[in-house]
Amino acid sequence: MAVESVSVKSAYEREELLNGCQAVSHAVRLADVDVVAAYPIRPYTEVMDQISKFIADGEFYAEYIIADGEHSQFEIGKHAVSVGARAFVGSSGTGWMYATEALVATATDRLPLVAMCGNRALDDPGAFGVEHNDALMLRDVGWNLVWVDTAQQALDTTLLAYRIAEDPAVMMPTAVSLDGAFLTHSQHMVKIPTKEAVDQFLPPYNPKVKLDPDNPVSIAPQANEDWVMEIRRQNYEAGKRAKGVIYRAYREFNEIFGTHYENPFFEEFMTADADFVLIGMGSIAMPAKAAVKEMRRKGVKAGYISLHWLRPFPTEELRKALSRFRGIGVIDRDFAIGTPDLGGVLFHEIRSCMYRSSSRPNILNFISGLGARDTSIEDCMRMIDIVSHAKGDETEQVVTWIGVRE
Missing domain, CATH: 3.40.50.920 (Rossmann fold)
Structure with missing residues (x-):
């Protein structure tokens, strides 16, 4: 179905010189995220710095929670999504590894959390620059994984990630990967969309199943041999459906914002x-x-x-x-x-x-x-x-x- 789009000119409010981290922070603001869980680790930290400035300046409202470590940070994001809140988290390198238990459970529970991974070399020996092994550790457990080349793609793809992850046919977490230093810290001219255009593209998060004391359900029960195979098969089918949702999301993004993502993949x-x-x-x-x-x-x-x-x-x-x-x-x-x-x-x-x-x-x-x-x-x-x-x-x-x- 065709999207009744705003004009391309009015879909953007301004153009700024931004690095990759700043571009992602604008996408989080525009996506009207409800809960942000933060813990600093280079080279992704500036995303959270910029989001906190938006909140302090009254440009954006969200529950901004500083965790005691990456594991807690991703647990906060996971549980926020499970009660029906749109959430954002991020990390890099060894911090991503420390959160692995929560990251895997988020995927197997089909919770559409969006995260940024500032790709960083794993310790030891330490390095703050790019390697892709951190995000790649999750490639087979149920996360959608996408890499971007520019800061503009970082902003656009973060918005697309929410649209794709939260689609009822998908309901899978999505990680947007930015090369550490080379993209997280390098500056590009970035067109920033209007809130009206983003609202047209990205509907509110409204999951069919969520934790609610007035309507009790169980998420992540101990299923053992009775249902684990069937649950895994459901995740497998969601992964198959994700491709079609990605194509539709990019087509609508192109129509609203005048972009030219002819092949999303x-x-x-x-x-x-x-x-x-x-x-x-x-x-x-x-x-x-x-x-x-x-x-x-x-x-x-x-x-x-x-x-x-x-x-x-x-x-x-x-x-x-x-x-x-x-x-x-x-x-x-x-x-x-x-x-x-x-x-x-x-x-x-x-x-x-x-x-x-x-x-x-x-x-x-x-x-x-x-x-x-x-x-x-x-x-x-x-x-x-x-x-x-x-x-x-x-x-x-x-x-x-x-x-x-x-």
């Missing part, structure tokens, strides 16, 4: 006639796109694909897209120790996706940018060069670590 750059492509997630898109342009000048038909939604995974769409190319280079900003061929997490997702393709391109893996080490344009050019010269035989090196000291 991944973005293709200079791929129409490409022979070789790189694919990655997050802020790696910037040097990768610049490298594609440079390699084009050298006569190499290269392209780049930025994957946004990892869960639900766009299997059919990505399989069709990647089958067009001769070679694929998967960039992993994560580590996965002891895996088949010793490849990264995203590499195995892509290779599994392509297993049933009738036209299987050669797929190589690049581990790069761990702990916020820079991945340069030259590094990405080297990746493209390796993919373009690959033979695809059994003697070929499948995984290459880029920018690591030997």
Whole structure:
């Protein structure tokens, strides 16, 4: 059904220079979140700083609760959602890990909490910069997982996350991932929507089932062998339905805000006639796109694909897209120790996706940018060069670590 949209011009109130954390805080304000649970850990902390300023300045009202740690923080968010409140939480790295028990229960209980993950390297050794392992730890337990490339996408996608998570057909928590430092702290020009336009896109949160003393129900009972299989199957079906809801949500977002998210799941750059492509997630898109342009000048038909939604995974769409190319280079900003061929997490997702393709391109893996080490344009050019010269035989090196000291 078509959306009766406001004009594109009136859908935005102003444009500001914002970093990724600030952009997410504006989305939380505009989404009229009821409960915010906060605990500071770099590099996500500024989201909560900015939200507290909105509340102090009277621009936004919410119950702002400072927890004693990340586990309590995510428990607060989980229970707020269970009583019918729209909630927001966030964390990074080891804080995300400390909250794992609450994060898993939020997913298996089908509670549509929205969280920001400022992707940060796991300790030890410590680092405040990006690795994707923190958010990736939840990829198989029932969280929708999405990565963004820019601060504008961070704002837009946070609004979309509430719409998708709270849809009655989905009711799954959603994590919006921003690369630590490279996106959480870098500034971009961001268009800020009007509250009226956001209200048109995002209806109030009104779950069919919630904890209510006047209408007692049980959420998360001890089910054991009697019902666990059936509950897991319900979660599985919700994950299947999420793809269709994502498509509808993005279409309506485009209509109201005049955006051009043609494919919600991944973005293709200079791929129409490409022979070789790189694919990655997050802020790696910037040097990768610049490298594609440079390699084009050298006569190499290269392209780049930025994957946004990892869960639900766009299997059919990505399989069709990647089958067009001769070679694929998967960039992993994560580590996965002891895996088949010793490849990264995203590499195995892509290779599994392509297993049933009738036209299987050669797929190589690049581990790069761990702990916020820079991945340069030259590094990405080297990746493209390796993919373009690959033979695809059994003697070929499948995984290459880029920018690591030997």
